[in-house]
Amino acid sequence: MRKMIAINVPQIGEQEIKAVVKVLKSGVLTAHPGNGPAVKQFEADFSKFTNAKHAIAVNNGTAALHMALLAIGVTSGDEVILPSLTFTATAEAVVLTGAKPVFVDVDPRTYNIDPRKIEDAISAETKVITPVDLYGLPADMQVIREIAQKYDLTVVEDAAQAHGAVYREEPPGCFADMACWSFYATKNMTTGEGGMVTTSRDEYAEKLRCIRMHGEKEGYKSIMVGHNYRMPEIEAAIGCVQLRKLSGFLEKRRRNATLLTERLGGIRRLELPKEPPDRKHSWYLYTVRLRDADAKVRDAVVDELRKRYVGATVYYHTPIHLMPYYRQFGEQHLPETERAAQQVFSLPVHPGLTLEQIDYIASSVKHVIQ
Numbered sequence: 001m002r003k004m005i006a007i008n009v010p011q012i013g014e015q016e017i018k019a020v021v022k023v024l025k026s027g028v029l030t031a032h033p034g035n036g037p038a039v040k041q042f043e044a045d046f047s048k049f050t051n052a053k054h055a056i057a058v059n060n061g062t063a064a065l066h067m068a069l070l071a072i073g074v075t076s077g078d079e080v081i082l083p084s085l086t087f088t089a090t091a092e093a094v095v096l097t098g099a100k101p102v103f104v105d106v107d108p109r110t111y112n113i114d115p116r117k118i119e120d121a122i123s124a125e126t127k128v129i130t131p132v133d134l135y136g137l138p139a140d141m142q143v144i145r146e147i148a149q150k151y152d153l154t155v156v157e158d159a160a161q162a163h164g165a166v167y168r169e170e171p172p173g174c175f176a177d178m179a180c181w182s183f184y185a186t187k188n189m190t191t192g193e194g195g196m197v198t199t200s201r202d203e204y205a206e207k208l209r210c211i212r213m214h215g216e217k218e219g220y221k222s223i224m225v226g227h228n229y230r231m232p233e234i235e236a237a238i239g240c241v242q243l244r245k246l247s248g249f250l251e252k253r254r255r256n257a258t259l260l261t262e263r264l265g266g267i268r269r270l271e272l273p274k275e276p277p278d279r280k281h282s283w284y285l286y287t288v289r290l291r292d293a294d295a296k297v298r299d300a301v302v303d304e305l306r307k308r309y310v311g312a313t314v315y316y317h318t319p320i321h322l323m324p325y326y327r328q329f330g331e332q333h334l335p336e337t338e339r340a341a342q343q344v345f346s347l348p349v350h351p352g353l354t355l356e357q358i359d360y361i362a363s364s365v366k367h368v369i370q
């Protein structure tokens with residue numbers, strides 16, 4: 001019997017299992033205050049990988065975003081600019097600080113926040129811009145950096161989907177004040193659940209470490225309100241192995257994306273993902289657009305593909321500004337975001353796919369759409 005070709009599958013092997021067992025046998029599962037040896041190693045490896053001076057590991061990507069905004073001092077009365085075509089956590093972190101999310105439309109070619117529309121959204125209350133490297137393609141960070149400098153704003157890049165992406169020869173985070181990462185089970189590299197903030201700014205790094213640990217700089221002497229956002233040792237041990245394997249995973253993702261693009265190139269109704277010349281995709285998701293479709297037509301295509309065991313999935317059906325909870329932040333019409341949410345769907349591109357599966361995915365898409 002055929003099995004669903006899942007949109008993403010964690011790539012876990014013997015090395016991860018051995019690393020976990022080693023932690024369990026060591027008896028150090030977490031550390032107070034500060035970090036255990038596996039977390040320290042993972043942070044050192046990840047800061048090297050991202051060319052950032054500091055890497056602060058946390059227990060998920062949402063905590064990373066929340067903590068980054070808290071380190072800046074974002075609070076009620078402030079506004080944070082972000083795209084609406086993203087996972088809820090990007091906006092949720094803003095709301096958790098008491099600030100107001102202000103959504104800006106996306107560029108239809110990249111699905112990332114459109115820098116040309118950011119200035120119109122800036123007010124006296126704006127404190128931060130949070131671009132998202134959606135599907136693994138970096139946002140236009142140089143232009144966003146220049147806007148932030150002009151208005152004295154801080155940039156927190158949501159790089160949760162962008163491990164291994166490149167923007168102007170640099171990893172995500174290099175054009176931002178802080179970058180936030182997720183190691184959720186479906187991501188390009190995983191720790192099960194997990195997150196990281198990277199920054200080259202010492203003052204932020206110090207605050208981030210403090211917030212992660214109940215506001216403590218020294219054990220049991222809180223100097224501010226914080227959280228328990230620590231990463232457990234088991235997760236960090238998995239992270240060290242996954243980071244070593246990441247370049248191999250990325251090569252396979254790139255190969256799969258290239259093959260899909262070759263095979264799907266001739267379908268007029270389908271717009272394929274592109275890599276602008278100054279960027280490299282991490283190929284977290286291979287997201288296509290069904291031209292001129294509405295959500296009903298697109299969903300019917302996705303259903304048909306799933307009936308054929310191709311795990312096509314929509315990211316994201318409902319842009320955040322249209323979600324029931326988030327409507328309170330103001331009625332907004334974001335035409336490109338709303339159009340994309342009706343037309344896009346993603347195809348499996350993960351490193352576990354065989355060439356036969358890639359061929360099957362491509363021929364199924366051709367059969368359903370043409």
Ligand SMILES: Cc1ncc(COP(=O)(O)O)c(C=O)c1O
Nearest residue numbers: 060061062087089160182183184
């Ligand atoms: C764009 C984006 N931001 C934030 C997050 C939140 O990360 P986590 O699920 O690790 O909390 C995710 C991942 O799920 C994401 O895809």
